[in-house]
Amino acid sequence: MDLLLRNVRPLGAGAVDVAVRDGRIAAIGPGLRCEAEVIEGEGALLLPGLVESHTHLDKTHWGLPWYVNEVGPRLEDRIANERRWRAGSGHDAGAQSLRLAREFLAQGTTRLRTHVDVDTEAGLKHLHGVLATREAMRGPMEIQVVAFPQSGLLARPGTFELLEESLRLGADVLGGLDPQAIDGDAAASLDLLFALALRHGKPLDIHLHEAGEEGARTLDAILDRTQALGMQGKVAISHCFCLGDVVAARRAALLVRMARLQVAVISTGTASRPVPPLKECVAAGVAVAAGNDGIRDAWTPYGRPDMLERAMLVGLRNNLRRDDEIALAFDAVTHAGARVCGFADYGLKAGCRADLVLVQAANVAEAVVARPARQLVIAAGQVVR
């Protein structure tokens, strides 16, 4: 279906029309004419499809009865609690991931990277469920699946083989988790992980919760291997909390190396922990994408599949008050997210996939702080809301 979206303001600029053909932006500019169906934008703000770079679709209780959270405070408590809950609850990762993916799409997210638990208890059950969701949503939504060793890699023998099988089955990205704090041996854990990624030609996305100098040493070990194995541009670090609490000179040095090796940060803007300082990362040339992390699951009751709200939380965490600062938070859920995850043909230019979102707001800064209802969502040229 072809269409013409008339009188919209891309990112707050002057009003233009957008011609859509075969799922792509055919032209964008003032006064376009074509034979297509016309949708009148009435001067609304036009945003590109939003990008979620870090979530866990498979874990969510979205739409289910309230989950009463009585979990202990440590990372290990949360991991063990979730394994118990998963085993006992009959949780359907396929149905739940589909439910949440649809809600993301309704809120204007057209590209999404999700981690999926792979461990020796759940096996590949979650993976199969989320691969089915990826297929079901193909067309309007581009979903990347990360095979994620939630219970550790070295820590649980048999996990390596499951991760390899996940990549064979079609996982897009290889995930990692705290090579030192969870696996107890950063060098050995990372050697295995990088070897597996290389063998299958897949990018890496490593959860790094490790704090301070412990995390910085692991980050150095990741950067060493990225350089030695030629994985430049193929490695992202999720959370990377250590960048928020090492001393400034150490952080600056790490950022220089990360920029040179094109190692990106994916942040949730966690309010309760030190986080990678967004402005400093960007100034150093390190790309920062943003994500919700889990939404309504056994880990956290919080979250909403709305990337404008996530941008707001990133903005609050980084004290971004000026319009030009808030634009950085918006970039993390749009262009920077697409670059970091490698989503192709992204943006508001001719030739890009026609992923278009209309909201009532003066500009990008207002869209982030006000999080207005999505007035129109077009995904790959199709009106989905």
Added chain:
Amino acid sequence: MDLLLRNVRPLGAGAVDVAVRDGRIAAIGPGLRCEAEVIEGEGALLLPGLVESHTHLDKTHWGLPWYVNEVGPRLEDRIANERRWRAGSGHDAGAQSLRLAREFLAQGTTRLRTHVDVDTEAGLKHLHGVLATREAMRGPMEIQVVAFPQSGLLARPGTFELLEESLRLGADVLGGLDPQAIDGDAAASLDLLFALALRHGKPLDIHLHEAGEEGARTLDAILDRTQALGMQGKVAISHCFCLGDVVAARRAALLVRMARLQVAVISTGTASRPVPPLKECVAAGVAVAAGNDGIRDAWTPYGRPDMLERAMLVGLRNNLRRDDEIALAFDAVTHAGARVCGFADYGLKAGCRADLVLVQAANVAEAVVARPARQLVIAAGQVVR
């Protein structure tokens, strides 16, 4: 108007009915009968009217065209920028405070404490505007006005007299601001402030942004005067960031003193700074209320007059994930807020003011994380939404 609210679940407990007479809860319990108009609650979650303990109604641009923020990063930049903006913009603090107060009420907030700028440039203009709003909203909404020296007290001669005039005109609370960092002399500034509060029999609410040991020394000076002058239970510290970044033993000692002197904390759950740790404060017996601080003004573009969202932000900042932890964030925007500000007849008991909010949620934790639309708001016995 009398009414009977049928089949509602107070704070998630079993369903009851609520009888309202003359603006108060006449009875609450199962199977009530009366001649009043009946509103069917259909098992919705019943919350008490929400409490905003720290905002700045007079500053807001709510409902006005987008304010492009290009302000410098320091506290002094923000204060000076706002003074320039106020002088040049013809800002109408009366109309704007009324607009935002109405939106707070529509979102279920029935009690609210607002700071109002009093300084030698604005004079009493903002105060007159907000006192008019307090009058206009009297009935459904109880508004407390804090006479707040936004530009400093000692720092700007003439401010003391304006504050005193504000109290004579009916301000409910005396405000203070960074006695050391802004006024440059904590002892002299606090001596003036406490003397003024005592002379007029008003409680104190002091903005304390001062960090670390500087803030802790000022806090000690506040506690010394609270004790010496018999102001126990009459002093609240807004922000009190220093409690978030002094060493643990120092914090513990300060909290013991604060609990003994009934000095409360009013926090916004600021994501970008250390904040008073909510659980530790409450465990020490220090009451913690919550507020938005400014909403859409020259200081910050963020904020929404929705105290459930504020509770969520407090929860995220304090990493409150368990249901019983989230209840603490909820308390900060309900019962604890009312206690700290001294709002009387508050709660879901017979005899209390009938401030009642219905939402679709299983329990308090879900109300905080999901922030559902307000289905019904009753303020002092009147349906206002």
